[in-house]
Amino acid sequence: NLSVQLEFSPTVLKSLEKRGLVVIEEEEVERDPFAQRGGISTTRLKPTPAQQRAIDEMADAEKGSVFLLHGITGSGKTLVYIELLRRIVDERGQTAIVLVPEIALTPQTVDRFRAAFGDRIAVLHSALSEGERYDAWLALKRGDKRIVVGARSAVFAPLENLGAIIVDEEHESSYKQGETPRYHAREVAIVRAKAEGAITVLGSATPSLESWANAESGKYTLLRLPDRVGGGKLPSVEVIDLRRTAVDYTAMAQGGVDYGAVIREPLHHAIVETMSRGEQSILLLNRRGYSSFMQCMDCGAVATCPHCSITLTLHRNPERLICHYCLHKEEPRPDCSRCGGRNLKQRGLGTQQVERLLCERFPAARVARMDVDTTSGKWAHTRILDRVAAGEVDILLGTQMIAKGLDFPNVTLVGVVDADVGINLPDFRASERCFQLLSQVSGRAGRGAKGGRVLIQTRLPGHHAVRYAVAHDYVSFVHDELQGRIDPPYPPNVRLANIVFSGLVEDSTAKLAIHAGEWLRELITTRAGNEVTVVGPAPCPIERIKSRWRWHILLKSDQPGELTRVSRYFMERFEVPSTAQMRVTLDRDPVALL
Known part of the structure; x- marks a missing residue:
């Protein structure tokens, strides 16, 4: 495109064309959103015996079969997917769909599939422009691309001769579309695969209780990957009881909270030791913003959204109170809207405030924050993760998006700043989601030869979601959780x-x-x-x-x-x-x- 390369207006070309000095021709060019990442080459890994058994059983299965692949974090589920696709796409000439939660559709994930299948891969997700999505859709429709990797809507990709649909992290709630038309991509995948004579593979380290119950009843075939590849061990997990080292940081002054109230001594020392070895840390706090809410200390009034029954979250840069449901924004008031008092305090904690505290305590450390606010731009989260992979980040802080799909061998420490976020929500799945998040983020540690360590800060060390996440005991958690859903009855019992x-x-x-x-x-x-x-x-x-x-x-x-x-x-x-x-x-x- 000359006008772009030489930085001049298209009208200049038009005038040259009118004078007969140039001829303008249009040709269809497929937009490749991943061209900037260049070619990807990796050594083809040999499956372990457990992986090979899973691959063989799925590849030889009857049409319409559904498999639940339960593999612990780091057990090599992605390699199983890739080798299964080689059998289905390369040997049989069929097509395949790989669904990945939007939050886990990282460059790393895409790169592994591109390394195996090259330009036969199409990617569909929200970061693409409409034109890029159109080109990918058209290439799939024509048969130019044989595999699609994408978020939930990719389940409708126009592929013919379908051989398999893989649903990675099948427990993720983002597979359910909340707006009309409502659908759950996992359920659509199963129905479509059966209708077209393909197999369905549901993969997760922490399967949903519904899928686990279906596997136990024989509706799905259960396949297990019980060990990490390369002989790696799951990280050791320790609990820091916030009640025993209690600091009332929520009632502190307007200037914010103290570092020691947020990052307790054991976690602080672990961060220091990790950086001294030249290794990397991941810190999880599943609450974005700076402070959870603003409260008047005279009358107790809290700043709430005028359109929603929800408190306004304080954000910085610029300083605004924001509703995370309707996106209403307003500037913080200097006085209370109810009593006029000026004794207003910031309550609660968000990723922005933890980032500030880390930067103040470790001025030489390279801290990156990854949440909705820092990844809203196109390829923003790609740039952050590329920096982590290149060793340019010492501490990666973020919300739940850092718990999914990341594989960095130099990350040896994971710290959970507050494990209690969301654990007591009035929702029957709250405990299940807490267990899944803690298990998933714990799995980011020790994926290389160096081993790993996880520290979880909580006020509820006896809660079954925390206890079983610490023990890496999914089966016992499921047993306890299922018992709790008998009376009153909740899914999967009803x-x-x-x-x-x-x-x-x-x-x-x-x-x-x-x-x-x-x-x-x-x-x-x-x-x-x-x-x-x-x-x-x-x-x-x-x-x-x-x-x-x-x-x-x-x-x-x-x-x-x-x-x-x-x-x-x-x-x-x-x-x-x-x-x-x-x-x-x-x-x-x-x-x-x-």
């Missing part, structure tokens, strides 16, 4: 349908939900007997989002067909008034109830 009512007027929304609850109970009594249970109606845990008041009704049943019939009949027949802009939405098999 299936759910969450009906959410929202409107601009609080009272009208509540009345609609109450009327719907009565309507549903009468319907179920006459048509479904005791096969479907109605729970609610009740206000949603977050009562208001984007100025809309929210109530919900939860339907439970161990008969999926009956649950489908009742929920479908309700959505088709229940009359929703047009006043107050009422909306009713149905979320089948919800991944969260907030």
Whole structure:
């Protein structure tokens, strides 16, 4: 493109064309978003006996088979995927889809597949421009590309002669699309693979309880990778009990919290020792921003979003109070909006504040922060991870996105600043998500020959999610968690349908939900007997989002067909008034109830 290379306006070319001095020709050029990363070459690794058994069993399986590949962190699940694809794509001439959570779709992940399959790989994810996505889609449609690696929507890629769909980190909630049309990419993958005579592989170190239950019942075939490749060992995990070294950092002065209140002595010494050896550390805090909220110490009032039932999070650079649901922004007030007092304090802790504390304590250290705020630009997270891989970062601090898909041999320390974030949310999956996050981030340590160490700071050392994550004991965690979902019943013991009512007027929304609850109970009594249970109606845990008041009704049943019939009949027949802009939405098999 001359106008780009020589930095002049396209109108100059047009005028030259009019004078007959140049001829302009257009040709179709495929946009390659990964051209800047150059060629990738790696030594082909030989599978271990356990990996080879898994590859052979999946490659020789009947059409439509579903496998749950349970491999501990560092067990080489990606190598299993690649060698399976060689059998399916190279030997049989078929095509394949590899789904990866958006948060884990790192350059490292893509590079490993590109190294194995070159330009036969197409990548689909949100960082691409519309043009780049179009080119990838077209190449798949034409058959120029045989494998697609992408986030959840890649499950719909236009591939023919499909041989396999691989769902990596199958437990990730981001595979469920929350907006209409709602779908769970894992479930779509299974249905599509069966319809097209392909196999489905669900891979995870911490499978969802639903998938584990399906494997135990024989619906899926369970394959295990119990050991790390190369004889590596899982890192040792230690707990730092924040109650025994308690510091009330939330009630400290406006200037912020003290480093020692955030990074306790054992974790601090571990960071110092790690840097002294020229090794790298990862620190997890699954809460972005600077402080969780601002509170008046005279009357207790907290700065809340005017459109949502949620507190505003303090961010720096620029200093703003931001709602993480509707993105409302406002400047912090010097006085309390309720009592006018000026005794305002920052409460809670976010990644921005921890970054400041680390930079102040270790001025010579190279600290990188990785969260939504630092990775919003195109390829932003690629640049951060490339710096880590090149050894240009001593401490990588971030939210849950640093817990997925990273493989850095020089990372020997993982520290969890606050393991309790999210553990007590009013959601039946809160403990499961906490266990998965702690297990996944622990797996980032010691992936090389040097071994690794994990330190978890918590006020709940006895919580089963923490105890079993420390012990690397997934099976015991699942057993305990399943027992807790018997009474009251929750998935995988039953299936759910969450009906959410929202409107601009609080009272009208509540009345609609109450009327719907009565309507549903009468319907179920006459048509479904005791096969479907109605729970609610009740206000949603977050009562208001984007100025809309929210109530919900939860339907439970161990008969999926009956649950489908009742929920479908309700959505088709229940009359929703047009006043107050009422909306009713149905979320089948919800991944969260907030």
